[in-house]
Amino acid sequence: MNPLNELSFRDVSVRFGGRRRGVTAVDRVDLTVPAGTVVGLVGESGSGKSTLARAAVGLAPLAGGAVLLDGRPLPRTPGRDEGRRVQMVFQDPYSSLDPRMTVGASIAEAAPRGDSATARRAEVSRLLDLVELTPERAGQYPAQLSGGQRQRVALARALAARPDVIIADEITSALDVSIQGTVLNLVRDLQRRLSLSMLFISHNLAVVRYVSDLLAVMYLGRIVECGPVDDVLGDPQHPYTRQLLASAPQPGGIPAALTGAEAALDTAEPADPHHPPAGCRFHPRCPVGPLVLEGRDACRDTEPDGAGRRHEAACHYAVRSSAPTAPHNTRSTP
Amino acid sequence: MPDRLRTPLGLSAAALLTLVLATVLLAPVLWGDRADAVDTANILRGPSSAHWAGTDGLGRDIFFRVLVASRLSVLLALLSTGLGVLTGLLLGAAPLLVGARLGKLVTAAVNIAVAFPGLLLALSFAVVFGVGATGAVLAIGFAIAPAFARLTRTLVASIAERDYIAAARIAGVGRFRILVRHVLPNIGEPLVVNATVAAGGSLLAFAGLSYLGLGVQAPSYDWGRLLGEGLASLYVHPLATLAPGAAVVLAGLAFNLTGEAIVRGIGQTTPLFAAARRRPEPRPAAPIPSAEDVVLAVEGLRVSFPAAGGRHVTPVRGLSFTVRRGEAVGVVGESGSGKTLTALAIAQLIEAPGQVHAERLEFAGQDLRQGPTRAQRRVLGTSLAMVFQDPMTSFNPIQRIGRQLAEVAEQHQGMSRRRAWERAVDRLRAVRLPAPERRAHQFPHEFSGGMRQRAMIGMGLMGTPVLIVADEPTTALDVTVQRQVLALLEDIRATTAAALMLISHDITVVGQVCRRVLVMYAGRVVEDVATADLATKARHPYTRALLAAVPHLRTDRDLPLTVIPGRPADPADAPAGCAFAPRCPYADDLCRREDPPLEEDLAGGRVACWHADLTAAPPAEPARAGEPVE
Numbered sequence: 001m002n003p004l005n006e007l008s009f010r011d012v013s014v015r016f017g018g019r020r021r022g023v024t025a026v027d028r029v030d031l032t033v034p035a036g037t038v039v040g041l042v043g044e045s046g047s048g049k050s051t052l053a054r055a056a057v058g059l060a061p062l063a064g065g066a067v068l069l070d071g072r073p074l075p076r077t078p079g080r081d082e083g084r085r086v087q088m089v090f091q092d093p094y095s096s097l098d099p100r101m102t103v104g105a106s107i108a109e110a111a112p113r114g115d116s117a118t119a120r121r122a123e124v125s126r127l128l129d130l131v132e133l134t135p136e137r138a139g140q141y142p143a144q145l146s147g148g149q150r151q152r153v154a155l156a157r158a159l160a161a162r163p164d165v166i167i168a169d170e171i172t173s174a175l176d177v178s179i180q181g182t183v184l185n186l187v188r189d190l191q192r193r194l195s196l197s198m199l200f201i202s203h204n205l206a207v208v209r210y211v212s213d214l215l216a217v218m219y220l221g222r223i224v225e226c227g228p229v230d231d232v233l234g235d236p237q238h239p240y241t242r243q244l245l246a247s248a249p250q251p252g253g254i255p256a257a258l259t260g261a262e263a264a265l266d267t268a269e270p271a272d273p274h275h276p277p278a279g280c281r282f283h284p285r286c287p288v289g290p291l292v293l294e295g296r297d298a299c300r301d302t303e304p305d306g307a308g309r310r311h312e313a314a315c316h317y318a319v320r321s322s323a324p325t326a327p328h329n330t331r332s333t334p
Numbered sequence: 335m336p337d338r339l340r341t342p343l344g345l346s347a348a349a350l351l352t353l354v355l356a357t358v359l360l361a362p363v364l365w366g367d368r369a370d371a372v373d374t375a376n377i378l379r380g381p382s383s384a385h386w387a388g389t390d391g392l393g394r395d396i397f398f399r400v401l402v403a404s405r406l407s408v409l410l411a412l413l414s415t416g417l418g419v420l421t422g423l424l425l426g427a428a429p430l431l432v433g434a435r436l437g438k439l440v441t442a443a444v445n446i447a448v449a450f451p452g453l454l455l456a457l458s459f460a461v462v463f464g465v466g467a468t469g470a471v472l473a474i475g476f477a478i479a480p481a482f483a484r485l486t487r488t489l490v491a492s493i494a495e496r497d498y499i500a501a502a503r504i505a506g507v508g509r510f511r512i513l514v515r516h517v518l519p520n521i522g523e524p525l526v527v528n529a530t531v532a533a534g535g536s537l538l539a540f541a542g543l544s545y546l547g548l549g550v551q552a553p554s555y556d557w558g559r560l561l562g563e564g565l566a567s568l569y570v571h572p573l574a575t576l577a578p579g580a581a582v583v584l585a586g587l588a589f590n591l592t593g594e595a596i597v598r599g600i601g602q603t604t605p606l607f608a609a610a611r612r613r614p615e616p617r618p619a620a621p622i623p624s625a626e627d628v629v630l631a632v633e634g635l636r637v638s639f640p641a642a643g644g645r646h647v648t649p650v651r652g653l654s655f656t657v658r659r660g661e662a663v664g665v666v667g668e669s670g671s672g673k674t675l676t677a678l679a680i681a682q683l684i685e686a687p688g689q690v691h692a693e694r695l696e697f698a699g700q701d702l703r704q705g706p707t708r709a710q711r712r713v714l715g716t717s718l719a720m721v722f723q724d725p726m727t728s729f730n731p732i733q734r735i736g737r738q739l740a741e742v743a744e745q746h747q748g749m750s751r752r753r754a755w756e757r758a759v760d761r762l763r764a765v766r767l768p769a770p771e772r773r774a775h776q777f778p779h780e781f782s783g784g785m786r787q788r789a790m791i792g793m794g795l796m797g798t799p800v801l802i803v804a805d806e807p808t809t810a811l812d813v814t815v816q817r818q819v820l821a822l823l824e825d826i827r828a829t830t831a832a833a834l835m836l837i838s839h840d841i842t843v844v845g846q847v848c849r850r851v852l853v854m855y856a857g858r859v860v861e862d863v864a865t866a867d868l869a870t871k872a873r874h875p876y877t878r879a880l881l882a883a884v885p886h887l888r889t890d891r892d893l894p895l896t897v898i899p900g901r902p903a904d905p906a907d908a909p910a911g912c913a914f915a916p917r918c919p920y921a922d923d924l925c926r927r928e929d930p931p932l933e934e935d936l937a938g939g940r941v942a943c944w945h946a947d948l949t950a951a952p953p954a955e956p957a958r959a960g961e962p963v964e
Contacts, residue, residue: 045783045812054500057504059503059504078504078506079506079507084504084505087505088501090497090501092497096497096501098498098502099520100516101519109505109515110505110506146902158501160505176669177840177841178879178898178902180884181895182897185895185897188894203813205887206884207885209889209891210885210891210895243814245887246817247814247816248887249842249843249845
């Protein structure tokens, strides 16, 4: 198997703050973005999905584990050497472009150094064309562009570094719905044409489903379920995935009423990342957990492991997978 | 000079600065000899026509000496300022340049240095560097540096976390390059302003050091030295002291006023307008009778703001709709469609210079067009509940949640403090906040986003609302919490018979709760349709495009998403015809010429489109995304 352009997180932890009052934003995460595929990452705010993205490009310090590209660890200084092969597109196109720099200068800055000025100009034109903007845009400032156009420029800047992996962190959530579609189409098209590997992060399940091949669900710093997107959404194993799926607004006006078990847990709030619950982190909110069903005490004191379960669902009551673990998440033995 | 600096302050600052700089450049050339001419016949003379400010101990003309001294005084002040600013910049940017750990040490050292008074620091530096002009420049320069370093540090920290800095780092741009290309241009303005003001300060400090004999040494002279020399004969011959003193004041003022003028020029990014007065509305001939169960009746609502060049921008242009008792109405639109302004206009929250006009604006039987009277304010306070997008900014961060809720009841219902608190706890229970007694004592930051939104809804329930206006109440929340809040709103509507107006950019969210949806585009309602008919019977091309553009869990992943070409309408640039025409596949000349009226159709819905009947069939050529159209 050719591991070219494969990004993988091995046992990655990210901690912020001191020993006593710190937060483990990402806790022992294993995730692989296979070459040329899009892995969607969903989870609520505070689940650590953006921190995981920032760890991939060296913007967040690792407290443990490693981020590997083609099996080799990436340098921990952003933008150094091999690190340039992983680029990121940010959520807010209004803050991700320097307001005092022209579009062309922003893109050219990210291009590999050593080219002549003419070569750079040609490269900027090529990249603008790639994201469906006219070359004349190079002389404009971000303030002269709409949100969708800015996000295209941000995409062009990421591509300027000739990356093999793109991390897209909520890239459409700051855009109007009528613009979101054009950016999603563009991202999908570019990913296929340039055969990029991509980690696509969003809180919107429908958006992630549209773009991704594989889907990983994150809850309180841990990946709780991961598998091919249709499998996970068609047959969700973790109760949190099921809850996310049920919460996603459906077209056609299905009333937002809560089911019995959910109503009982209606007021349960997202757990505090400063004090993650013991045992299964989801158990205080779980509709099939110890607060609802009797005899499920294991959830309170043993942290579930996804190994050997369908979609690697980290739940004590998830179905065991009959087939061997899907190849996309095989752990290479050291 | 840009327009923003063309103020009395800016003009006098510029005039003064020009005068000072001209003197600096020209005085030594023109009058250098006269200032140094020794005239032993006229020693320590008072002012005369030959010597305007008298003469000094060697009979030299003091007036010319003051003029000539300007070069050295201003030059040294600028030198020391430059030194201080540069040192401050380097120290302040240290965390960016040398990494967080070493940067922390530098910052700590700077913080300690800031605690010492500048002049004291300068005095002790002067001793260290030795007496003389060089020593004084170093002393004052290093005395300015800590304050400047602190300012730089704060400004750098405010933008170091911006995504464009992160993007540059990921792209492999070096630290020094990031500082020069990304950081400095974006924090330059406040730094320039402060440097100008600091120049005035160092001028004064330099005069002080020279006066004390720690600065410029004879035979050179600056204003401080002239001051010192003149002081001996102050009582006999006051002008010898006053002239250099006046020069220091004038030059210092020139620098400070320039700094001040720049500050004002920068701060004033939006030109101010004379507050537009609320024009008296023409009274309708007869009040329009309203049906019993109509809670809110709006006809021809317009909201406008003055814009540059004396024009008016009208983001809400003639809106008409009614909300009946217990009804759930959704309002959907993109940014700039005027949906939030509509909510604010209903709640009478549009402040001058914004203007609200309406042919009819009735809430719970009260005409709100004349601006709320005392009685109406009371009705609004108890019968209208508002829920905003960001509950963190709608609560006072330093007041307990319970107190903030209780205040509503005290103000509008005249409850006692104790009873109001009990009601607050009861209402928090009604919105299913866990442990309401304990929670009521907590501050907003101790609540999660979902809990704050519940508390906000609870605040609306302190009275007996007949209408709940919720503006993007779930946009800042996670999907699982969003569902809980929507379920709560629906539950309250069902149990209290209050009407609900749910404003959102997300047509699927609105579809969850509302029976009827108003689709807004460019400040107008373009369609008013039952939720159940959205998928099949929506007739406006925009509504249909919006439905198709939002991916859902059954979207075909093999096809590209349907997109709406072009960019959302700009309220500042409303076209003559239909605002959607530039993006509409059906648009023809009629659409571009005339705005279609909102007309009722047979099914009971309303639509504003000349081609509403055509939309059932797909347009000849599907719209394609791309640069030319966006």
